[in-house]
Amino acid sequence: MELWETMLRSALAFTVMMLIARILGKPTIAQMTYHDFVAAVTLGAITANISYNDKISVWNLLTASLTFTGIAYLLMVFAMKNRKLRNWFSGKPTVLIQEGKILENNMRKLKITLDTLNQELREKNIFNIQDVQYAVLEMNGSISVLPRPDSKPVTRKDLHLDVRSEQTFPIELVMDGNIVDANLKENNITTEWLYSQVKKEGIIDRKYQLCRNQF
Numbered sequence: 024m025e026l027w028e029t030m031l032r033s034a035l036a037f038t039v040m041m042l043i044a045r046i047l048g049k050p051t052i053a054q055m056t057y058h059d060f061v062a063a064v065t066l067g068a069i070t071a072n073i074s075y076n077d078k079i080s081v082w083n084l085l086t087a088s089l090t091f092t093g094i095a096y097l098l099m100v101f102a103m104k105n106r107k108l109r110n111w112f113s114g115k116p117t118v119l120i121q122e123g124k125i126l127e128n129n130m131r132k133l134k135i136t137l138d139t140l141n142q143e144l145r146e147k148n149i150f151n152i153q154d155v156q157y158a159v160l161e162m163n164g165s166i167s168v169l170p171r172p173d174s175k176p177v178t179r180k181d182l183h184l185d186v187r188s189e190q191t192f193p194i195e196l197v198m199d200g201n202i203v204d205a206n207l208k209e210n211n212i213t214t215e216w217l218y219s220q221v222k223k224e225g226i227i228d229r230k231y232q233l234c235r236n237q238f
Contacts, residue, residue: 062095
């Protein structure tokens with residue numbers, strides 16, 4: 024019975040966390056600002072107790088998780104409406120490099136070493152710090168970089184080439200071997216046309232996982 028109870032409590036904890044993630048939304052998961060981090064750690068601890076701590080009532084743990092979810096949601100709403108509160112709850116971007124000069128005071132306040140900064144730049148394919156005009160530490164901990172004008176990659180616009188794109192956004196027409204009828208209807212594509220294009224690719228007689236509207 025204890026084993027079954029643990030399994031049921033674990034399933035309940037997973038369901039609660041899924042509902043909380045849906046309530047807080049994708050930006051919270053992707054950005055993870057200060058109050059998001061605190062909420063995530065706290066809610067993780069509470070749901071873990073739901074799973075295996077049978078000394079605390081499940082209803083008490085659910086009440087605690089719902090309370091913290093409400094607090095996190097309200098903080099998110101307040102942050103959207105008030106810039107000062109947003110800066111306090113979520114933090115604000117900090118400039119690390121300005122006009123090619125490293126701002127050591129900002130680096131020191133954020134406890135970021137030059138090695139860490141160089142690592143972040145290398146991950147953005149910048150191996151020479153002198154190629155950076157601006158570097159900003161964003162609220163979610165990532166670093167945004169603006170290269171110097173002479174270090175930026177050449178674009179079609181720089182070469183005065185035609186920048187009009189004739190490509191369309193890829194659309195899944197066949198997924199896991201099944202035709203996605205909704206996408207066919209939305210793009211006014213007939214099943215006959217799809218079969219004809221797939222046949223041209225020589226895969227009409229074998230199992231395929233994904234076809235895109237790029238023939």
